[in-house]
Amino acid sequence: MADSRCLAIDAMGGDFGPRITVPASLDILRQHPYLKVVLCGDQKHIQPFLNADKESFAGRLSVLHCEQSVAMDEKPGSALRNKRESSMWKAVALVKDGTAQACVSAGNTGALMAISLFQLGTLSGISRPAICTRVPTSRGYTYLLDLGANLECTSRQLYEFALMSSLAAISPSTNAPSVGLLNIGVEAIKGRQEILDAAELLQADPSINYIGFVEGDALFSGVADIVVCDGFSGNVALKTGEGVAKMIQGLLRQTLSESLLARLGALLMKPALKRLINQVDPAQYNGASLLGLRGVVVKSHGGASVEGFAKAVEVAVVEVEKDLPILIESRLADKSNQSEVFDEK
């Protein structure tokens, strides 16, 4: 990171709060010598996890004491009205006032989206923010969005999701990341009207590497770097995938303990099986981006480990390095100067 950038961490968010968020933040400071971190939360809960470390990061680590925190099951509307002194609110506020360039929270998704949208607003040219995460595939990972911020989407929104994630994604090759639209068939005539229309918008934009429709099974085979869909379908696909993986893991565990032979076999295979489980573990891709806001906001899984939360912070670091919000806005400005393609649909 060129100059000194700052991250605001909602230290109270998640199932475990400071016990996870503080050590993860210290790890990040160790790895990124130019980075600053502000831990937002209850001073007396944060302090025990800082120990002597605070001294060693002098000038790079500070605590912003907050009286409140947002509960994991709190309704977004209630958080918006009643939690203006919360660690989540204050972390986003630091992005709003320019003190921090990104905010990371393991708190409740709905509240984080509502508070971020309220304080930061959307980028010019973006209708609504979307939630984007990576899912493990047999070739590595695929970016999937939206995951639930928008239950129904227009063709224009789907187009915006593709554009934003194309800029956010780290492409494994030198080409622009490939984008597929989630559909129930790969034929051009099949699917909901907004998806057919979005396909036309994507085809008309040479800056997006659009590869056509993909089906649910393609999501985990890695045929596209990015898969775009409405938030309802994306949420169903993500959770279904997690459910099947959990079911197979459970059955596998049961199978491995079934007989003496199987138990012996399992013992021999342990290192190999462990690598397999790590490979499909969603935790290694922890960190969902709230794309389309006037600032970088990343949501960590609520149950993340120290290592997992640090992965989510890394997602924020990459987006800050890219100046992602500026990048998206300028790409959109170019587009609207170039053509009126957006107004067609």
Next chain:
Amino acid sequence: MADSRCLAIDAMGGDFGPRITVPASLDILRQHPYLKVVLCGDQKHIQPFLNADKESFAGRLSVLHCEQSVAMDEKPGSALRNKRESSMWKAVALVKDGTAQACVSAGNTGALMAISLFQLGTLSGISRPAICTRVPTSRGYTYLLDLGANLECTSRQLYEFALMSSLAAISPSTNAPSVGLLNIGVEAIKGRQEILDAAELLQADPSINYIGFVEGDALFSGVADIVVCDGFSGNVALKTGEGVAKMIQGLLRQTLSESLLARLGALLMKPALKRLINQVDPAQYNGASLLGLRGVVVKSHGGASVEGFAKAVEVAVVEVEKDLPILIESRLADKSNQSEVFDEK
């Protein structure tokens, strides 16, 4: 089966045609001594697979020669206009004229739905047919519908899907099968409006064992006997599940051959692993019901084996034994006499 019932088999459907459909039909005749079967298709392609068996089922097995067949990639509209002499068309026609009580095809789904809908029509009180299949779960299986016949659904349609599948499902207990609505959260206030409205309709019907919203991950954990959703989401969930299972199987195979130790372990575990793979193999639940038509129509996977196709035929046999279309219609008639609950939404 009490008296002599008859099944019409589209012998030409699927990736392999008579090579699969004829031996599977013969197996069914062996298992159900009161059942009759009409094989619809090209006489000269069917004959080689009949051999001496035809004699032994004298009076219970006949061949209806058809000049045409529907291609696996044929557009439904084209099949509807140009394939009235096809094995698929004729098999459905036998149900229409009362010669057969059910039709089973491994042919293309869109064409089968279009041809069935055109010839048989929908049951009184049903807006549109839905496609319903079973998916393997860690506890057994769950019925999932719709799988793609209806990309968008009203609350009334979702209610009808629940009602039809409740009657079609074989419940593992003496209770009515439990029904969940697929949603992106379990809270009553979350989700698309048609889903929230469908929940009210289901709650108001004491004949349906409605248990509330379920998320994608619950689909494969088996918390509900039946999961109801629109055809787009159902298709995404089904294919995503298949995709994850395939990815994990592939990675597992790779893992097991990685090292000498792992290979030895895999050898010891082979019987246990084989049982696991069978347990999650969707082929064991082959046979998707086209619910809501004036007749029983079951779709087999196109690539099904003899054993797999026979499973689809068994689904048809069960629905014929139940007189499922009559059962659905009379339940709906009772409802509309009892109350005006349907007109509220």
